[in-house]
Amino acid sequence: MTKDNKIILHEFIDEVWNKKNLDTADRFIASYYIIHSDPGDQWEGQSLDLPTFKKRVLYSHQIFPDLHFAIKETIGEEDKVVINWDLEGTYNGGIPNLAATKKRVNVPGITIYYFANNKITGHRQIIDRLGFMQQIATKLQ
């Protein structure tokens, strides 16, 4: 089950987040998707239905039109799969009070994904938000 969940998670990140095939989202996520904890995420603490989940992904794709999650490690146990990753992308604006500097960023994060019956039911995540803000403010393009 854990091995299957790992494969499912990698496909999910690739299809929905990296390739932007939002129509495939229902193949991966459950009928609800809970953002258990994700500081800075405007849906933190909420349980999302499929349309709201897609809206959240679209929002990120508008912020980073070339968004790419590069997964580095995958650690699974029972119904949880942890990945650490680098978010790579060009900041196109859209985060309140942060002007669209069009800077390229590379920001690390770690996410715990929760599964039930091989569907993703939510996540808990920490992104290096401070590093992101420093990069969009100062890094050369």
Next chain:
Amino acid sequence: MTKDNKIILHEFIDEVWNKKNLDTADRFIASYYIIHSDPGDQWEGQSLDLPTFKKRVLYSHQIFPDLHFAIKETIGEEDKVVINWDLEGTYNGGIPNLAATKKRVNVPGITIYYFANNKITGHRQIIDRLGFMQQIATKLQ
């Protein structure tokens, strides 16, 4: 092995980090301890020997004299154990350019710990540094 590593990790966090029994550190960590990734940590990318490891812990205890890591979840596979936690403490100063506001903070993080032969050989970690900075600047004591 993974179950043992989980127990060892919990003891390590409790003894070394929360109870400040630095003399017990060599029971838990290997002869080297690598900070694979830890944005904001001044030892990031380095391999620490035992004295340097203790120096790093002491530095954190000076910054937060009442430091406490509250572990929330523990996920293990083979030689890796992931925990997510809240760092609770009162900011006593010591981080460059951040005045000692004596504000109490509660900051989430996720850490991947690496083991070999039931000893901790290093970690990879993301702390919500932006949340920390916002809390020490604005939160009521």
